[in-house]
Amino acid sequence: MLNTNSILQEFVEINDKLQKGYQTLKQIEEVDVATTPKELVWECDKVKMYHYIRETPPKCDVPVLVSFAIMNRHDVLDLQPDRSLMKKLLEEGLDIYIMDWGYPSRADMYLTMEDYILGYLNDAIDFVRRRHKVNKIHKMGICQGGLFSMIYASIHPEKLKTLTTYVAPYDFEDANCNMLYNWAKHLDVDTMVDTVGVVGADMLNNAFSMLKPSMDVAKYFGVMDMMEDKDKLMNFLRMERWKNDCPDLSGEMYRKYIKDLFRDNKLIKGTFELGGHKVDLKNMTVPFLNVYATEDNIIPNKSTIAVMDRIGSTDKQLYAFPGGHIGVFVGAKSQKELAPSIAKWVMARSS
């Protein structure tokens, strides 16, 4: 039967929480992210590279360059002091640089995948090599940044000591993996790029939100219960800030990404070309650590794992992280288990 009293009470409580929410949120003046100290060491156009400042000398001489997906900001890797993959890796003794891809505008619509991988990324890697007077550095790439790092490593293995990728998509063959893979197959990317020049972040975010349509409504039930717990609320707000802070994408880069990788799966098929180079995964011979999230609803596990049999590396390892796509960077387990394990793996290959 119906319990009218509890239903009415429920609505009263919600409105009470809304009022409290207003009072609490009104007090918040700043939602800061990415607070681990770092300095700008290199820049080219809108792309920048930062070096994290260490208080103690690193435990290994070979520096690490981290690059995140171009379609998101890298700030999620240093979301807050107690949920910072970067801070944890620094504490473990690594010397870390990070790429900031910037916010492309219409003026950047002609930037190609080649410009990003063989231009900016390659120049940044060369800069770090020169700065540390080493031939090879450690490379880490996350999500799309992992895929781009894999392509780079297949062209320039001589510049890398190791490659670690997190939740990266490699194999796009199975369109049923998730809806985004299927949509990409049918997308009229030429019309899109020719029309908009730069692909809007909102459009991409809307597509991602369809992976779990209720998310944008359901999350607020939880938020309303956080109003009296400032720490939890700030955690939520930091994540919201990150999620809403998405750069647009250069149209030409997006065109090749959808056509050659998503649609034609050329990297896995061995037919992918970039800047006159034929990208052969068998040339990727550097030690490789492939981290995937077992509950990843954005990048299907089989897409990430598929690369293992195709690369030339003999020193290669899969790391199954129990959690979701974002949990890899911000989850408690990421701090406690994943970061130390990765640091250990990287340092073991630094000599």
Add this chain to the structure above:
Amino acid sequence: MSTKNNNNTKSFVDLVVETQSSVVDQFVDATKKLVKDVPFVHETLDKGNQMYKDALHGQAEMFEKTTAQMNETTQNMNQSAENVKNFFQQWFENQMNWAKTTFQHQQQNAQNGFSSNPADWSNQWQNWMQQTNQYWNQNMNMAPYYQMMSNNPFMNTQKMQHQFTEFMGPWNQQMKAYFDFMNNSFGEWWKKMPNMTAADSFQGMNKMAESLTKFYELWAPMFKHFENKNFNMETYKEMMNPEKYKAFVDKFFSFLPDESRKQFDEMNKQFIQSMKQLAETGLNNYQQFKAQAQMAPWMQNSPFNQMVDIYTNWKNSMVEAVSPVSRLFEENANVKNAKIWNEIYDNMITLNLKNSELQYMVYQNSMKVMDTLAENVAVKIQNGEQVDSVVKLFQEWMMLGDDTFTKLFQSDAYSKLMTEVSSLQLRIKKDMDIEMEKLFFSNMPIATRTEMDEVYKNLYDLKKMYRNLERMFNHEEEVKAEVKNPKKK
């Protein structure tokens, strides 16, 4: 109270009145505290509170009277379970038929080619406009599916709603009034927040509460059956309000409400008509316009900020000044322009058609979600369990929805159609951008987007050339250094 003699409903109504009165008191106190520096708000709240309570008691008295009407209504509602689906089917067919008729007519025009006789062109144009206008007028009169529903005693949603509103008056109406009041009150508060992320979050919470209210409204007519433990799929099908559910789903997926979309389409149609007429006259009046525009006061201050206004004013004045399409000459630039706008409009019709189909897919699946939820609720009621939370119902709907909608979105049929709609939208935008630029901005003393894109391309090429030279230079330096001081490998 007038409900004393009705044992079935006494506690229900009393509880509603008591609880809501206390809710409003609580809210008024809280609001007063929050806006303590704004005296007129206090006064408004006090008056509003009293009016609200009076209305509440007044409506409670109506309760007993309407119970009898309810019994009558229930007896009338014995139609098949497919009726709710019929609503969406009819909505879809209505969209399809209109678009097909208009689109086919356009296709026919295109196949016949443009006549060299301006009178023929004009007639076709007028027929087309007439047809389109008919459609809009029809929709203004609530569209055929409303007529269909009026003819069907069950599908007469308005009547059904009216009866339920009367029956559930004290509960339903007052809760809605209360939540509208609350939502409106909170609606603008986010603007006072200094941090944008916090403000966004507060807006999100508000929207969630709004969705919950809409969800509640959907289920409220069924509460009486929960109370009487006779809720089942039949009562659900009878009481489900497809119009409201459609509005709820539209909001959930941010579809434009039908009326807004029609207004948007109408706006586009008028815009394109203006474009055609402008194409006809060419830009002969441009110089005159420019001379006038430069003398205008807004031109002296910030001309670029006012560009949209200039364009709008110009367009409006042109529409009034120039003659209709009948003045078109034979194949010349103006006729070509008119054809382009015609194509754009054709694409818009196709877009409307495909978009309706896409939405229909979502509606169909949303009905599956609601049906499953209703089945679950019916089982609970039959098992003697309590329905004590609308939030839980809403959360269950979302959970079921995630499962159903993601399967739909992943399907080939949806993916193909969705990307087709997206391409059409983009193609229309692209074509319109080109034509707009050609018609208006190419003669303006500003760089057009096409020109800027060329500049960007040149800059891009130059930068790339420079970087490649720089890399070659660095590489040569490294090789020289290597030769001088070979590194140990």
